[in-house]
Amino acid sequence: MLTREEFDKLQSLARLRLSEEEGRLLVGHLERILLYIRRLETLSAGASLPPAEEGGARLLLRADEPNPGLSAEEALSAAPDFGSGAFRAPWILTSEDPE
Amino acid sequence: MTALHWSTARQLRDAVGAGEISCQEIVRHHLNRIEALNPALNAFLTVTPEGALKEARRWDAARAQGEPLPPLAGVPVVLKDNLCTRGVRTTCGSRILETYAPPYDATAVERLRAAGAIILGKANMDEFAMGSSTENSAFGPSKNPWDTSRVPGGSSGGSAAAVAAGLAPLALGSDTGGSVKQPAALCGLVGMRPTYGRVSRHGLVAFASSLDQVGPFSRTVEDNLLLLSTISGHDPRDSTSAERPALDGLMPDDGVAGLRVGLPKEHFGEGVDPEAAEAVRLCARLLEAAGARVEEVSLPHDDLAVATYYVLADAEASSNLARYDGIRYGLCASRDDLAEQYEATRGEGFGAEVKRRVLLGTFVLSSGYYEAYYGRALSARALCRQDFEHAFERVDLLLGPTSPTPAFSLGAKVDDPLAMYLSDVFTIPSCLGGFPGLSFPCGFSSSGLPLGAQLVGPKWTEGTVYRAALHLERVLGLTDRHPEAA
Numbered sequence: 001m002l003t004r005e006e007f008d009k010l011q012s013l014a015r016l017r018l019s020e021e022e023g024r025l026l027v028g029h030l031e032r033i034l035l036y037i038r039r040l041e042t043l044s045a046g047a048s049l050p051p052a053e054e055g056g057a058r059l060l061l062r063a064d065e066p067n068p069g070l071s072a073e074e075a076l077s078a079a080p081d082f083g084s085g086a087f088r089a090p091w092i093l094t095s096e097d098p099e
Numbered sequence: 100m101t102a103l104h105w106s107t108a109r110q111l112r113d114a115v116g117a118g119e120i121s122c123q124e125i126v127r128h129h130l131n132r133i134e135a136l137n138p139a140l141n142a143f144l145t146v147t148p149e150g151a152l153k154e155a156r157r158w159d160a161a162r163a164q165g166e167p168l169p170p171l172a173g174v175p176v177v178l179k180d181n182l183c184t185r186g187v188r189t190t191c192g193s194r195i196l197e198t199y200a201p202p203y204d205a206t207a208v209e210r211l212r213a214a215g216a217i218i219l220g221k222a223n224m225d226e227f228a229m230g231s232s233t234e235n236s237a238f239g240p241s242k243n244p245w246d247t248s249r250v251p252g253g254s255s256g257g258s259a260a261a262v263a264a265g266l267a268p269l270a271l272g273s274d275t276g277g278s279v280k281q282p283a284a285l286c287g288l289v290g291m292r293p294t295y296g297r298v299s300r301h302g303l304v305a306f307a308s309s310l311d312q313v314g315p316f317s318r319t320v321e322d323n324l325l326l327l328s329t330i331s332g333h334d335p336r337d338s339t340s341a342e343r344p345a346l347d348g349l350m351p352d353d354g355v356a357g358l359r360v361g362l363p364k365e366h367f368g369e370g371v372d373p374e375a376a377e378a379v380r381l382c383a384r385l386l387e388a389a390g391a392r393v394e395e396v397s398l399p400h401d402d403l404a405v406a407t408y409y410v411l412a413d414a415e416a417s418s419n420l421a422r423y424d425g426i427r428y429g430l431c432a433s434r435d436d437l438a439e440q441y442e443a444t445r446g447e448g449f450g451a452e453v454k455r456r457v458l459l460g461t462f463v464l465s466s467g468y469y470e471a472y473y474g475r476a477l478s479a480r481a482l483c484r485q486d487f488e489h490a491f492e493r494v495d496l497l498l499g500p501t502s503p504t505p506a507f508s509l510g511a512k513v514d515d516p517l518a519m520y521l522s523d524v525f526t527i528p529s530c531l532g533g534f535p536g537l538s539f540p541c542g543f544s545s546s547g548l549p550l551g552a553q554l555v556g557p558k559w560t561e562g563t564v565y566r567a568a569l570h571l572e573r574v575l576g577l578t579d580r581h582p583e584a585a
Contacts, residue, residue: 010458010461010462010465011442011458013461013465014417014445014457014458014461015421015424015438015441015442015445016442016445016446016449016454016457016458017442017443017445017446018446018454022451022454025451026451026454026455026458029455029516029517030455030458030459030462032516032517033409033455033459033516033517033520034459034462036405036406036517037406037409037410037472039402039403039406040403040406040407040410040472040475040476040479041471041475042403043403043475043478043479043482062335062338070202070203074202074203075202075427077200077202078199078200078201078202078427078428078429079426079427079428080425080426080428080429080430080431080433081431081433087426087427089426089437089440090434090435090436090437090440091437092437
């Protein structure tokens with residue numbers, strides 16, 4: 001059901017790197033689960049489906065007002081790498097990149 | 100006289116208030132039990148003796164000075180390890196958060212501290228609350244105190260095992276598709292999943308945000324209400340928290356006469372352990388004998404609920420767990436390239452079940468599959484919710500088995516994720532609609548394992564659910580039965 005290409009694409013989208021063995025095992029599991037989930041296809045035969053949001057989630061947003069939150073020091077306290085009041089990550093731009 | 104570790108939270112609170120026992124005595128007794136029993140049960144991932152004794156001294160001093168004590172002063176409690184605790188590591192059962200110590204307390208934790216409850220530590224769980232047995236914890240499975248060769252259920256299995264073994268009278272778990280109710284059933288406890296929005300999710304590490312709720316475990320119905328009333332109520336820091344006051348902690352004790360109770364016929368069919376089904380039918384007869392009216396009802400889309408849940412919950416999980424990238428907190432597999440660092444960190448830090456679900460969630464949200472899976476599952480969720488709403492036009496509560504079987508053996512389902520998912524076949528449907536549901540002990544199997552029954556009500560009717568459960572608890576008389584191993 002899932003081609004090798006599709007599975008590789010999926011790993012890339014999910015930002016997950018799996019070993020060959022892990023990948024083989026998970027593909028098998030995913031295919032079985034997707035087969036089970038196909039029972040949702042029976043819904044297509046229904047004349048009309050209820051709108052998903054009916055009585056469900058409402059858009060609840062609080063007023064956009066500043067409130068006290070974590071200090072920068074607290075927010076950084078659990079970071080694997082930080083400095084100068086910021087999280088530190090590998091470079092994504094280099095001097096060779098066009099401006 | 101009841102042994103201290105089998106005392107209820109109410110008994111402990113009253114004894115502290117009356118000056119019959121000190122908070123330090125209570126805490127030391129429970130810490131000693133944890134030291135003796137936890138190596139065999141693996142219920143705790145972190146024990147916090149210094150913090151617990153410090154709090155105990157604080158309330159003992161307050162009492163000595165004649166100050167009024169808050170409602171849970173001196174009562175020990177255990178927290179599932181996905182509830183943030185300031186300065187105390189919160190692992191979510193995952194290697195990726197193995198050393199993470201949050202800079203703040205979850206709202207539920209804040210409210211417990213303010214009420215005087217004493218936190219003994221953090222409980223084991225399936226990684227990121229994904230599982231039904233606690234076998235998906237990166238730190239090894241918890242064991243069921245009734246039979247340590249069996250699972251305690253999951254994902255809040257550590258919380259349940261701790262309360263069942265008398266390591267604490269109260270615990271908090273979280274429930275996305277049955278993670279409080281199912282372990283409560285398998286460990287012989289009372290476990291409540293409140294109405295969605297009843298308890299703040301602020302500081303509960305997110306798995307599936309449209310489904311996650313914090314819920315209490317206890318050995319009695321009264322204690323369960325005591326704990327839920329303490330942590331419930333509006334919280335502006337969670338936009339899905341309902342604008343309602345805290346639940347009234349006064350136990351509704353006006354019997355069940357006139358109550359209309361429905362038995363969903365889909366929950367008594369093939370695949371249900373006959374002893375589990377019969378124990379629930381006995382509850383129905385006991386309710387009838389007390390003046391309730393019992394009738395069969397139907398939930399026509401019940402067979403779609405598990406598939407619906409796994410599409411929606413995993414879709415939300417794939418998005419929520421994107422934050423674990425090795426930059427802001429948790430494990431980091433350092434690389435020169437950012438994308439490589441993300442992939443390596445997540446590949447090393449997540450266990451197999453989390454990877455499976457993140458991949459499935461990514462798949463159902465991906466271009467070309469979104470409508471076929473995610474869109475359809477949203478419609479199926481609405482149909483499942485409507486089934487309950489139609490049933491609640493005829494009855495006040497639904498009663499059925501919590502789990503199709505009693506506790507299963509460790510390892511029995513670890514290689515078959517689908518079989519594991521189907522452990523939650525009876526708890527998932529009401530979660531999809533956000534309805535409150537409570538599991539309570541309703542009997543024992545012939546091999547001595549606890550059996551659980553589930554009561555589900557319309558939204559915001561936890562009081563009615565507790566009322567029916569209290570009646571059954573009294574007539575069944577099972578609260579003095581404890582696991583021998585403990």
